[in-house]
Amino acid sequence: MVTRYDTIILGAGAAGLMCAARAGQRALRVLVLERAEAPGKKILISGGGRCNFTNIGAGPGNYLSANPHFAKSALARYTPRDFLELVERYGIAWHEKTLGQLFCDGSAKQIVAMLLEECAGGEVELRCGEEIASVEHDDGFTVTTQNGAFTAPKLVIATGGPSIPKMGATAFAYDLGRQFGLKVVEPRPALVPLTLGGEEVLFRDISGVSAPVVATANGAGFAEAALFTHRGLSGPAILQASSYWRSGEPLFVDFVPERGPEWLLDAKHNHPRTGVRTLLREALPARLADILADRLGLDGDLGNLPDKALRSACERLRRWEFRPNGTEGFAKAEVTAGGISTAELSSKTMEAKKIPGLFAIGEAVDVTGWLGGYNFQWAWASGVAAGEAL
Template identity: 85%
Template structure:
C-alpha cells in the first residue's frame, strides 16, 4: 500500500469517517488510522445500539464552548436535514423520539456501514488496529504506527475525548494539540451522573426511582426525567445539567414542574383533612414522596398547617437544592466538555490558524452538545467543514 497521501485522519469515529468520505469524494487520497480493531465503536453503542444520529432542532444554542459562536458556521453549512437526506438515500429507516431525537429503526451498524460506503466511494483507505507511536512535522506530517510511517501535507485530529475509556478513548488528541502548540481548554466529564454524599446519601435508598423534573445548573434548566441511583443522580435531566455543573456548586431540582409553589395551599382549601405526605404521593413516586415529606418535616392535616409553612414547602419543592460531591467521571461520561481551544481554529475549515495543514474536528474540539443527537450533528458538520477544506 502507498505511504504518501493528501490527508491523514486520525480516528475512524463519526467525525473522522465523515471528513474522510467528504475529502475522498472530492478526489483527495485519504488515509484513516484507527486505534481500535474496528471503526465507529462509539457509534455502535450509541442510543442503546440504535444510534441517536442527529437532532432535527440542532442549532448553536444546543452547544457549550468557551466561544459559543464558533459552532455556528459549520452547523449552518451542514444541517440535521442534510444528514437525514444521506440516511434516507441509503434506505435506512428511522424514527423521531422526544425532543427532536432521531434514531435508526433497526441498528447503529447501518450508520457505520453507510459511512464506510461513503468512504469507499472516495477510495478512502481505512486501517484499524493502528497504534500511533509518533507524529512529526517537517515537509508535511509523518505519522508512524507499528506498521510503518505515512506522510501527508494535511493531518486531521479526530480521535475524540477521554469519555468512555472502556471503548479505548484517551486524551491523545490533547497531547497532539499541545505538541503543535495549540491551547487546550481543560477537559471534564459531561453528560455524566452526579454523586451525592453527606446527608443526601439517603436519596440513594430509592435507587431506581425516576420522576419528571426540571434540573438546573448555572441558570440552565432541563425538563426531563431524573433517576436516583445507588451513587446519586442520573437520568436525562441530570445528565444535561451535569454539563453546566461545576464542583462545589449546587444543583436545583423542581420536583413539581406542573404545579405552582402555592399548590399545597390550594390543596388545603380543597381537602383540609389531607396531609402533605398524601399530596406528595399523588404527585410523585411513593418512595420519593416519603423522603421529601420526611425532609420537609410537616406532619398532620393540611388544615392544621399555616399557609406560610405550606408556601415555604412548595417553594422548596420547586427549587430543591442538592450539593453533589462529584461526578461518576469519564468512565460514565457520554462526552467531554473542553478540548482543543476554538480560538486556535478556523470556524469555517477547522484548520489550526497558526499551523497550516493541521485540523481538529468532532469531540476533540471544545464544542459539546446536549444529550439527544447534538454531538453527532457536530461530528458530521465539523467533519464536512474540514473535508471540504482539505
C-alpha cells in the first residue's frame, strides 16, 4: 500500500524541520522521513549543547559557494531577525557572544522542541528510524523504506552532508542529486582542523597552546584564536580559513596582529639590550614564542642585530607560512563544502530547474557558511524558501 502526501522531506535536521513547518502551516500534507532515531541530532550537539542558532550579521559575504550570489535571495527574505523573533515567541532565553553569535541560555533541546512544535502546528507527520531503500521519479516521487512506500508530487532533499559521520551523516544527498542528473560540486571537509607534517611537526610539541592570530587562506583572513594540537592546527581562526584552503596551498598566520609592521626595529631603537625571544614572550605564550624564536634564528640583543634581519623577521611573523599536509577529514569537520550545484537550482525556491517538484536545501547545497551560526541561518533561510514554494 502506498501512502500519498503533498510533500515528502528527506531529513529532520535544521533545514528539513524548518521547511516542513512552513509547508505544513500552508495546509499541505507533509511527511518527514529521518534515518536517525530522533530529529535534530546535529542541532543538539551544536554550540557545546547550547546551539549557536544564528549570527545577527549573517549576509551573503559570509558564505562560500561556486556562485557567491546564489544565497542572496533566500537570506534576504528570511533574516537572522526573523528567526530571533521565532525564538523569542517561544520564550527561549538567548545571549550574544563575540562576533554576533547568538546562543540559547539553556539548551539546544529548546530549538529542536520549538521546530517540532512548529511542525505540529502544521500537522506534519514525522517518521524517524526510516532507512531509505529507493527514491523513484515518474509522475511524482516514490520513496520506499523498510516500512513501506510513500508518494508525493514534491520531494525535498534535506539530508545534509557527510560531516560528523558518527552522528549518522552520509553523502546520501549528493548520491540522490546525481541519480536525478544534478551536478555536484566535489564535497570536501570545511570548518576543519588542519594537519602538519615534515619540519612543521615540531609545532605539535606545543599541543594545547593557543594565541590570537589572523589566519589567511586564498586571500580570506580571519582574526580569532589559533590552537596548536597534537596533529596540527585548530581553533576558530584556523577552522574559518580551512574552508578556503586547498590541498597543497599555503596557510599564512599573522602571529603579531597587534604589532606594527616594523615593531622589532622600533624595539631596537627603544630597548637595544632586549632580545627577540624576550619580546616574543611578551606578545605570545612562552612555548610558542620559543619555537618561533628558534625558527627565526636571531640570538643576542636587538642592538647587535642588523635592521635587515629584524625587518625580515617582522615580515615573517606577520605572514608565517605553514604548508598543511591535509585536514582531519569529515570526522572532525563541522560542515561540508561543496554539494548539489547551485547552477541546478532556483535561488528563489530551491527547486531543481530540470526536475520540477525536486528541491534541495541546507547543507545538501553548495553553500557553506562561516563558523558562528551562519550555517544554521542558511538552513532556516533555504528551508523557508522551499517551504513557501512547495
